[in-house]
Amino acid sequence: MQATAYTYDSETRSGSVLLDDGTPVDFDAPAFDAGGLRLLRPGQRVRIETTGEGDSRHITLITLQTL
Template identity: 90%
Template sequence: MQATAYTYDSETRSGSVLLDDGTPVSFDATAFDAGGLRLLRPGQRVRIEVRGEGDEREITLVTLQTF
């Protein structure tokens, strides 16, 4: 699934993304570390993997979207 980076805190390695429908979804350091990234800037397109749906949705991986 694709999304756009919305927020990122380099100290906690957590933040949030906006899904293409505008829904914000938070991610934690575990999901960030799983993608092997070192930095994330708001506005970057990312690929995410999620588990669950609705309010139970959890991001398990955040990595850059490549074409």
């Protein structure tokens, strides 16, 4: 699934993304670390993997979207 990086805190390695429908979804350090990223800037397109649905949706991996 694709999304857009919305917030990112480099100290905690956590933040949030906006799905294409505008829904915000938070991610934590393990999801960030799983993608092998070092930095994330708001506005970057990302690819995410999630578990759960609705309010229980949780990001398990976040990485940069490449074409």
